[in-house]
Amino acid sequence: MTSSGPLRVVLVDDHEMVVAGLKAMLAPFRGRVRVVGEAIGAEHAVSVISGLAPDIVLCDVRMQGASGLDLCRTILERDPQRKIVLLSVYDDEQYLFQALRAGASGYLLKKISGDELVRQLELAHTGVTVIDPTLAGRTADTASRLQSDEFWPGARQGLTQRESEVLSFMVTGLSNRGIATRLIVSDETVKSHLRSIYRKLGVADRTSAVATALREGIFQ
Template sequence: MVPPVRVVLVDDHEMILAGLQAMLAGFSGRVRVIGQASTSREAVRLVTALQPDVVLLDVRLGAESGLDLCRDLTGRSPDTRVVFLSVYDDEQYVFEALRAGARGYLLKRVDGLELVRRLEEVAQGETVVDPTLAGRMAASAARLNRGEFWPGAHRGLTQRESEVLSLLVAGLSNKAMAARLVVSEETIKSHLRALYRKLEVTDRSGAIAVALREGLFR
């Protein structure tokens, strides 16, 4: 008999952790939750101690980056596979996740049985991506192969982060950017944190300065 996949859950929302625990409880013969964490520090401690088969991780952990945590965990525990479970259905996040060492990217609307199947596939060595994102990923990859890069791609910016940076240069507020891109202000803040990190700056003026200096936007 195949032993259940040993999983550690990482999310900064207690309701999400409780919901995942409840969802997976009905599949205890196939998946067993052995720990949960809400911060990067807790996650590193748990994974180092428990050496799970899979870590189910959110892209954002409050002010912390799940992508950075993924790199840390895969470096510390090479046999542990990281799967992102996110609300962000932008294919560029998938590319970033895979570059960070993740073995999967699923959306939080996944049902329990599908999640269990995907975790089992990852534990067996496969890489999984939510089916709704696979087609868009293929299209984006084709564009990249044709050399159709967006401004800031060489700095690791996703296409959406590049859009946010262009609006930042244009002088739009967070509220105005959210309205333009039809997302929440919190999502805009998340994009800003990511692009600040990639541009190695700490604020809006620093990001604008880099964009103008490198001729990304005029």
Template sequence: MPIRVLLVDDHEMILRGLEAMLQRFTDQVAVVGAVSDVAAAVRLAVESAPDVVLSDLRLGKNSGLDLCTALRTAAPTVRVVFLTVYDDEQHLFQALRAGAAGYLLKRVDGPELVRHLHSVRDGEVVIDPTMAGRVAASAAHLHNGEFWPGARLGLTQRESEVLALLVGGLSNRAIAGRLVVSDDTVKTHLRGLYRKLAVNDRSGAVATALREGLFR
């Protein structure tokens, strides 16, 4: 039987493009709906019971991670595959932690996408081939105890470096000099790690880093 797929993206053009792409494979894929927000996606997933929800990672004010979490309760048999432009490990790991069964980039072509959908319906977890090498390298580092501190909290490698220098007592200017970046770049990294650590300032970030044992 064709794979039943629900499409979720907050850009109408993307939805129409995906529908047109998958229309060439009606013997293998049946699109059961195309919606643009989390609430509609959850409602339709419960009503139509698709095999796979193919969703963007960013959905307006919400995110595909919210959708993934909601579906684990509302429709636990539905598998979620993210189709996104974000090609970094941080977003990939967040998606997998949320329970996603796949992470693909929007440059995927029709035949490849259909193959991946088949694999997901068969119980596999699929990762875009262009990211697979980097993920394997990260896994090797993790096995060797070399994975960067804070990765499990969603920090990027550079945010982890900034946090380590923060814990060491360096000022923004000193951090910028050590990493050979601008002061504004340091401030951007600080805002990102504050948000991910759910703190408001330097002292909160340092306290969290020490409490979590990120740096020994």
């Protein structure tokens, strides 16, 4: 609870059923948490959040159009103090690291119970970075291995192993068609990987991505 009452929460997901389920899950805890608004899809979320100024935004990681990670960055650019907790079905450390890099206050899995979700939201409101217990046990070991560069090139920047492969081919000068041929995937799949790579590296185009890879020494 805040000094003035229950935590004020806005829910963001692109499925109405998920939002309804979260509201039902949090309803028994209305003395500690109150859902003050909801947005179906990321495109409506910014205006809803700006208008309501909630204590916590609870947002799905993967949505159609802009992802929860994109939305997190957009919100924090406008209001760096806003607390955003990302909710996901993906028990994947790479998503966790991407969420933390985006500035999220936490990463929780959708299988979480209602009372645990409330407890984690309360912790996030106090400034604690909350991580689902399922992932927390693996995170320290993975983080230390990332620092030792034991994973694939680009893992520290949040790239998946396949994205790292695509970026390496870009550095060598292969075209999209050439990359698709080497990886035995479609041109559209390559373009999807490129969009994700640009977002994670914070660049807008192919030339900038290659320059960042070289400057950061991703491939040595």
